[in-house]
Amino acid sequence: MQTHLKYRVISSSITILAIESSCDETSASVCKDGKIASNFIANQSVHEQYGGVVPELASRAHMQNIVPVVQQALSAANCQLSSINAIAFTQAPGLIGSLLVGAQFAKSMALSLHVPLIGVHHMQAHVLANLIMEPSPxxxxxxxxxxxxxxxxxxxxxxxxxxxxxxxxxxxxxxxxxxxxxxxxxxxxxxxxxxxxxxxxxxxxxxxxxxxxxxxxxxxxxxxxxxxxxxxxxxxxxxxxxxxxxxxxxxxxxxxxxxxxxxxxxxxxxxxxxxxxxxxxxxxxxxxxxxxxxxxxxxxxxxPSFEYCTDNAAMIAITAYHKYLQKDFVDLDAGPSARAIW
Known part of the structure; x- marks a missing residue:
């Protein structure tokens, strides 16, 4: 079932809050008119003792990290919730438990703010990370x-x-x-x-x-x-x-x-x-x-600079900006996917 919303009108500028949670980094970024205003990443050291990422531990850590990371990103960008035009999140691919944390958080914010929701493919975002800094291709x-x-x-x-x-x-x-x-x-x-x-x-x-x-x-x-x-x-x-x-x-x-x-x-x-x-x-x-x-x-x-090489929300934000320009939104019932075909 699709959920149709009447989005509120904010301003002619475009401010997007993006969330990345595909694996073991919890990240949030604010993009203003195609420029990255902030980008914060919380890493998870708990996996080192296991020799690899443990999905259950990763999803639990995302739940602990996502609120403070989003707050940091908003504060550093001097961004009020009332100025956000859209919420973006990593929709695929990744660990399904980790993706769910970011997706559900993004959906809740989009619903409460009456703004569009943008689903982003993680690997497409890695490519477009090259557009963040100048000179860009x-x-x-x-x-x-x-x-x-x-x-x-x-x-x-x-x-x-x-x-x-x-x-x-x-x-x-x-x-x-x-x-x-x-x-x-x-x-x-x-x-x-x-x-x-x-x-x-x-x-x-x-x-x-x-x-x-x-x-x-x-x-x-x-x-x-x-x-x-x-x-x-x-x-x-x-x-x-x-x-x-x-x-x-x-x-x-x-x-x-x-x-x-x-x-x-x-x-x-x-x-x-x-x-x-x-x-x-x-x-x-x-x-x-x-x-x-x-x-x-x-x-x-x-x-890309080192900050944008590993998993980060800035690459999700820059991809979401171009999707916003094309009105490429997803409905609130759109779920994450562990694997996805481009």
Whole structure:
């Protein structure tokens, strides 16, 4: 059943409150006329002892964090509830319990304020995070979106016209970082630690398997197996003695796989405006590799600031702003989805 509301008229300016709760970060952001006025994120350290995100604990933490995070975002943006034009939330994909907390909170606020509700696809928002800061890419552009759960090459023709032209057929790049880090005995989350150790290591010290996947798709399961088998052949103490070199070699292999596919995407489309997005875009090796490829091949490259790489509400807010311009709203009975097709 659809719920139809008569929205109140506020002003000609557009102020949007956005909420992100897809996994283990609770975030709120205020966007005013397409500019981010505030962006706050509450992280959850409880998952570190379990070696990964525990869905039940994540949803409980969201319930504790969402009110203070929203209050912080509103206060920092000097935003009154009466000036809000719309409420946005991450609708999909993600952990269903975590999504429900953000969705129900957003619905309640939209209903009480008599303003539209905007559902946002989490991965589309990662792409549009590149529009938050200046300079920003012009359309069309390519975006390599890499996170713990996704690895995609996206062709962006306009803010709301995005097409996935390549994606992983098994594991994501972020998952490859975290799982190989676990093989090395590093604590969760291991991806940032690999990046840290790699800075003092030799990226050519060890060679690991790179998959031969056709066209623009990715695969990382074979890489993890290659690392596992390599480590099983070594003597005790090998990892401790060669940790920086192992991290540098693993990072080099993952980044090389990503950049090769990105080069192919540029060749096939002829588009030389190239971005990266998602949590793995915070990786220093990937950021440098994109910069080097851009200088070598004449690309215009764009990388979000670290604040907008990991899960955050600012990317939800900027996406919601463009949806608001098109009156792309959802009804109050619209529910979140753990998985969604673009």
């Amino acid at each position: 012009s359309f069309p552009f390519l975006c390599l979106t890499v996170s713990g759960g996704h690895t995609q090459i996206v062709l962006a023709r306009s803010p709301l016209d995005l097409e996935v032209i390549g994606e992983t057929i098994d594991d994501a790049a972020g998952e490859a970082f975290d799982k190989t880090a676990k093989l090395l005995g590093l604590p969760y989350p291991g991806g940032p630690l690999i990046d840290q150790y790699a800075k003092t290591g030799n990226p050519k010290a060890f060679s690991f398997a790179e998959p031969k996947i056709p066209e623009l798709n990715f695969s990382f399961s074979g890489l993890k197996t290659s690392v596992l088998y390599f480590l099983q052949k070594q003597q005790p103490g090998f990892i401790q003695d060669h940790l920086p070199d192992l991290c540098a070699s693993i990072q080099f292999t993952i980044v090389n796989i990503l950049i090769k596919k990105l080069k192919l995407a540029v060749q096939q489309t002829g588009i030389k405006q190239v971005c990266i997005a998602g949590g793995v875009s915070a990786n220093s090796g990937l950021r440098q590799a994109l910069k080097d490829a851009g200088q070598k091949h004449g690309w215009q490259t764009y990388v």
